[in-house]
Amino acid sequence: MSANQPSGQQMPRHHMPLFEVFVRSKRGLDHTHVGSVHAEDAEQALEYARDVYTRRSEGISVWVVRSSDIVASQESDQHCFFDPNDDKPYRHAAFYQLPDEVDNM
Amino acid sequence: MSPALSHEEIFAGRIAADERIEPKDWMPEGYRRNLIRQISQHAHSEVIGMQPEGAWITRAPSLKRKTVLLAKVQDEGGHGLYLYSAAETLGTSREEMIQALQSGRAKYASIFNYPCMSWGDVGAIGWLVDGAAIVNQISLQQTSYGPYARAMVRICKEESFHQRQGYDIMLNLCRGSGEQIAMAQDALDRWWWPSLMMFGPHDAESAHSSRSMAWKIKRQSNDELRQKFVDQTVPQAEFLGLRIPDPKLQWNEERGHYDFGEIDWEEFARVVAGDGPCNAERIDHHVRAHEDGAWVRKAMLAYEERHR
Numbered sequence: 379m380s381a382n383q384p385s386g387q388q389m390p391r392h393h394m395p396l397f398e399v400f401v402r403s404k405r406g407l408d409h410t411h412v413g414s415v416h417a418e419d420a421e422q423a424l425e426y427a428r429d430v431y432t433r434r435s436e437g438i439s440v441w442v443v444r445s446s447d448i449v450a451s452q453e454s455d456q457h458c459f460f461d462p463n464d465d466k467p468y469r470h471a472a473f474y475q476l477p478d479e480v481d482n483m
Numbered sequence: 484m485s486p487a488l489s490h491e492e493i494f495a496g497r498i499a500a501d502e503r504i505e506p507k508d509w510m511p512e513g514y515r516r517n518l519i520r521q522i523s524q525h526a527h528s529e530v531i532g533m534q535p536e537g538a539w540i541t542r543a544p545s546l547k548r549k550t551v552l553l554a555k556v557q558d559e560g561g562h563g564l565y566l567y568s569a570a571e572t573l574g575t576s577r578e579e580m581i582q583a584l585q586s587g588r589a590k591y592a593s594i595f596n597y598p599c600m601s602w603g604d605v606g607a608i609g610w611l612v613d614g615a616a617i618v619n620q621i622s623l624q625q626t627s628y629g630p631y632a633r634a635m636v637r638i639c640k641e642e643s644f645h646q647r648q649g650y651d652i653m654l655n656l657c658r659g660s661g662e663q664i665a666m667a668q669d670a671l672d673r674w675w676w677p678s679l680m681m682f683g684p685h686d687a688e689s690a691h692s693s694r695s696m697a698w699k700i701k702r703q704s705n706d707e708l709r710q711k712f713v714d715q716t717v718p719q720a721e722f723l724g725l726r727i728p729d730p731k732l733q734w735n736e737e738r739g740h741y742d743f744g745e746i747d748w749e750e751f752a753r754v755v756a757g758d759g760p761c762n763a764e765r766i767d768h769h770v771r772a773h774e775d776g777a778w779v780r781k782a783m784l785a786y787e788e789r790h791r
């Protein structure tokens with residue numbers, strides 16, 4: 379876009395939905411969240427995501443998901459949502475102290 | 484430019500290069516079917532495996548042991564879910580898999596058809612059964628199907644606690660009274676052979692093994708994995724001061740491995756075929772739990788429909 383063509387005038391960006399972008403860097407690994415793009419539709423979002431997030435062969439597969447389709451937990455509810463987890467140290471292997479001779483399990 | 488490769492060639496190339504196959508890739512029908520069978524049976528094993536230990540939650544000897552056992556059994560339910568989800572990426576459904584389990588078409592690890600009769604058994608299961616599962620699952624982290632491999636990585640992270648809590652129970656018993664030591668020995672006596680059976684038939688007799696190895700669904704053979712388990716478990720038994728119930732068991736200097744006796748393959752075949760001590764009980768319990776939970780699933784659906 380050139381400098382003398384102010385953005386947001388003819389083409390109001392806020393009308394374009396937001397898509398979250400997930401990239402798989404290598405076969406066998408999970409897709410991981412890398413960021414988001416605005417796009418006219420899902421097809422377009424895929425291409426924008428490719429152009430924006432994988433210019434240096436960062437990925438072999440891209441997922442785009444409408445941000446409005448993502449249901450997220452609230453960070454402010456974190457304590458009751460994830461509770462009770464921190465008070466269960468026995469869920470961790472290190473809780474069981476075994477003698478050195480058999481500690482490799 | 485090279486001529487366009489066929490689906491089969493691309494698939495074979497990925498397998499040869501040790502790359503993972505992902506859900507949207509083309510794959511041979513046999514590969515898909517083989518994976519659905521293996522992953523769903525693995526999932527069933529996690530879920531059915533909750534029963535022998537689950538029965539001891541109310542009878543655990545202390546509040547600490549009770550919370551630990553509850554957490555462990557809960558983990559196994561989670562493992563079942565990771566695996567059912569991985570199988571579902573191949574186009575099967577939860578309903579189909581549950582149906583196959585309940586009708587006896589699908590198998591699960593036959594070790595869970597043995598009864599868990601004492602607190603010593605709870606220790607032996609964590610130490611030996613989870614120990615054997617870990618050996619198998621570590622190998623499967625390298626399986627060729629991406630979602631299965633990733634489920635294995637997640638599961639292996641959680642398994643170490645299972646084995647250690649089991650060994651911790653054994654260690655406590657073995658440091659206790661004569662009666663407690665006898666209880667630990669009795670548990671090892673009954674769980675040792677079924678644990679070795681967990682790795683399946685000898686390589687030469689394994690129905691699905693060679694194709695699974697060629698497709699890299701399996702990365703190490705049944706016998707290799709069994710040997711690995713024996714080698715790592717014998718010193719652990721020695722440390723406990725317990726005797727492994729196998730007169731042929733001895734260190735072979737040349738091989739650098741323990742030699743061990745032959746599994747009772749007739750017993751193995753019997754239990755796999757459904758004639759083990761607890762086969763009917765395990766499936767009955769699963770059906771009952773599934774039916775008892777039907778009203779919850781119905782209520783959740785009704786709620787969802789009203790709020791749509």
Ligand SMILES: [Fe+2]
Pocket residue numbers: 529558559562616638
């Ligand atoms: Fe498990």
Ligand SMILES: [Fe+2]
Pocket residue numbers: 559613616642645
């Ligand atoms: Fe486990």
